[in-house]
Amino acid sequence: MQPQDYEFFRNMLLEMKNEILAKGESTLEDMSEDVEVYADPADRATAESDRAFTLRLRDRDLKLVKKIDEALARIEDGTFGICEECGEEIGLARLKARPVTTLCIQCKSKQEEEEALLKR
Structure with missing residues (x-):
């Protein structure tokens, strides 16, 4: 960045x-x-x-x-702008949409999938 x-x-x-x-x-x-x-x-x-x-x-x-x-x-x-989960850079488009984010889109998607499985 x-x-x-x-x-x-x-x-x-x-x-x-x-x-x-x-x-x-x-x-x-x-x-x-x-x-x-x-x-x-x-x-x-x-x-x-x-x-x-x-x-x-x-x-x-x-x-x-x-x-x-x-x-x-x-x-x-x-x-x-660094993902707390994987250490990779968070994309600028994601940061512009949600500047307080701490996870890249891949790690956030993975987190949401795990949460959905736990709710079942």
């Missing part, structure tokens, strides 16, 4: 992280302003369900932020 590739992915990851954090701040602001009283219990239940769904999404986002931070650390230590 070329130095400009590392810079491209560093910028991509930082942009992803900033977007997620901004969404989280927006969600907190929206939820703190949302103090409606519902006359109909069904409306209240719908609002609570929507709120729970939004919180689950933000929780997933926080897990992604952790993966982004780990990917940024791999860029710094020079292991970014």
Whole structure:
């Protein structure tokens, strides 16, 4: 991988992280302003369900932020783009699609096949 590739992915990851954090701040602001009283219990239940769904999404986002931070650390230590399983380079197309990945497409496919067999 070329130095400009590392810079491209560093910028991509930082942009992803900033977007997620901004969404989280927006969600907190929206939820703190949302103090409606519902006359109909069904409306209240719908609002609570929507709120729970939004919180689950933000929780997933926080897990992604952790993966982004780990990917940024791999860029710094020079292991970014190297498959943790086989040690081969991860293709640029795969990294562009999922920059937090730690496995090449072959190892990820193998992992998914093993997981599918265990579920049977």
